[in-house]
Amino acid sequence: MDKIKIQFVLNGETRQVEVEPDLLLIDLLRERLGLTGTKVGCGEGDCGACTVLLNGKNVNSCLLLAARVNGCEVVTVEGLGSYDKLHPLQEAFIAEGAVQCGFCTPGMLLSAKSLLDVNARPTREEIARHIAGNLCRCTGYTKIINAIEKVACADRHCACSREAEEGR
Amino acid sequence: MKKRGVGMGCMWYGVGNTGLPNPAGAHVDILDDGTVLVLTGCADIGQGSDTALAQIAAEEIGVRYEDVRVVSADTGVTPDAGATSASRQTYISGNAVRSAARAAKQLILETAAEMLGVSQEEIIAGDRLLKVRAASGKSQAFTDCQSECRVGLGLDSGSDTREVSIAEVIAKCRMKGKLTLGHGWYNPDTTGLDAETGQGRPYATYAFATQVAEVEVDEDTGEVTVLRVVAAHDVGRAINPRNVEGQIEGGCAIGMGYALMEEIKLQEGNVLNCNFATYLLPTSLDVPEIYPLIVEDPEKTGPFGAKGVGEPALIPTAAAIANAVYDAVGVRITDLPITPDKILAKLKEKQNKGA
Incomplete structure (x- = not known):
């Protein structure tokens, strides 16, 4: 099978790779590029563990051919924060106890980011709806939603923080 | 409608496991800088046992939570702790870690007692310090604290001013060629069930x-x-x-x-x-x-x-x-x-x- 040459931006860095036409994005990320933060859960698009951001949108990387990301921007959990400086969502997940076994966490974080990037002040209902494609078997989702809400509230446009500032 | x-x-x-022995073991090593190393076979599958066991070790020895490093579920180095099942690890491995921590702490107490010129029973530990309990009788003896499961050791009440840091005591131990290692294990008090009547003591709690x-x-x-x-x-x-x-x-x-x-x-x-x-x-x-x-x-x-x-x-x-x-x-x-x-x-x- 002829390989396809693709170029895309991965975690802020331009990458050029040659891929087989049937190579999945998840396998490109994990097996070729060594980014194992993205998890393979069901491999069928049901669980959301493999969620990455494609041009800012949360997608299942197990359902996407690698060749399709040519010319696109991809963010994985490795691009979210660094060891020295975690992303606010990562900080909040730790602080709120939103991580148990951790298998859903990378996907949850990216789904949360894709929501907050377009809606800085989501309601709990909107958060629950947005992460409904990311299954979690440990937490009952409560603390995950709490963590996302905490980051949303830390945004200076949020009514909660304005109230706090004004000492109400 | x-x-x-x-x-x-x-x-x-x-x-714990029904009517069966199901022990867990643990090793505790208090290192030169006061870091506490806990070795446990307990597998943390997300429930947070590493965290709980670190807290238990910290509380027992009198260091801070962040001073404890837990190495868990590595069959190459950690003692058997049985399965992470039967809702048993905090209880059983928790007891094993506490027992190992107590054994390591005992070695520190012996040296601390010499340094402070008091008996071991007069020493209370907390926040990386070993202090002499005041003779006022206000606070309980250390052994009573343990048996009554008190987490807070009441450092502020009833201690006099004499104190040494755990790091100082460890330095003294090392000068004497003494390592501060402890091991412990715990098996819940159960019996097998009688085949005829089904009677017995299947669980300790x-x-x-x-x-x-x-x-x-x-x-x-x-x-x-x-x-x-x-x-x-x-x-x-x-x-x-x-x-x-x-x-x-x-x-x-x-x-x-x-x-x-x-x-x-x-x-x-x-x-x-x-x-x-x-x-x-x-x-x-x-x-x-x-x-x-x-x-x-x-x-x-x-x-x-x-x-x-x-x-x-x-x-x-x-x-x-x-x-x-x-x-x-x-x-x-x-x-x-x-x-x-x-x-x-x-x-x-x-x-x-x-x-």
Whole structure:
């Protein structure tokens, strides 16, 4: 099978790779590029563990051919924060106890980011709806939603923080 | 028409393996800089046992939580702690770690007593310091504290000014060529069950819980929506309340799935629904509001009074939901999951009987 040459931006860095036409994005990320933060859960698009951001949108990387990301921007959990400086969502997940076994966490974080990037002040209902494609078997989702809400509230446009500032 | 109902479920659950020995071991090494290294076979699969065991070691020795490093579940180096199952690790491995920590601390106390010129019983430990207890009699003897599962050692009350840091004591130990290592193990006090009568002592301790569920049942579609679950769990003592809440919330979600959604369908030994599109797990949109209530009644044999909560968290949920369904529409479903078709069939049956 002829390989396809693709170029895309991965975690802020331009990458050029040659891929087989049937190579999945998840396998490109994990097996070729060594980014194992993205998890393979069901491999069928049901669980959301493999969620990455494609041009800012949360997608299942197990359902996407690698060749399709040519010319696109991809963010994985490795691009979210660094060891020295975690992303606010990562900080909040730790602080709120939103991580148990951790298998859903990378996907949850990216789904949360894709929501907050377009809606800085989501309601709990909107958060629950947005992460409904990311299954979690440990937490009952409560603390995950709490963590996302905490980051949303830390945004200076949020009514909660304005109230706090004004000492109400 | 949608109808609301409230139901309750209660449970008790034995912590540990039933009527069998199920010991756990641990090693504790207090290093030169005061770092505490804990080796335990206990596998943390997300429930937070590494955190709880670090807290237990820190509390027992008198260092801070961040001073403790836990190496867990590495069969190359860690002692056997049995399975992470039976809601047993906080209780059993917790006791093993506490016992190992106590053994290592004993070595420190011997040297500290010499340095401070007092007996070991007069020394209290906390926040990386060893202090001499005042003779006022206000605070209890150290051994009493241990037996009564007191976590707070009351450093502020009744200690005089003489103190040494744990790091200083360790330096002294090393000068004398003394390492500060401890090991410990714990096996819950159980007996086998009599083959004839079934009598015996299968568990050393039990967890208790009550959950209340509020549901809404659509009489036209048979659909059940769980609105709220209040879950009260006697955990003995919550070593880490946030982790305990997380266990309870997760358990309620699994219990809700068990009650309403999850069913392995078999045909001639083959699983028919072997993916998440056909075997349904609760999503973030399915789970109710969950209100965990931690009830603390310290267990005398538990580490600082702790028992277990992992499995208890999901045991009463399905019963509470089934009772709430009965309260809402007056039909009792006795096989899980409570699916819309089962509710509609029972409602029809009830209607026909009434007619």
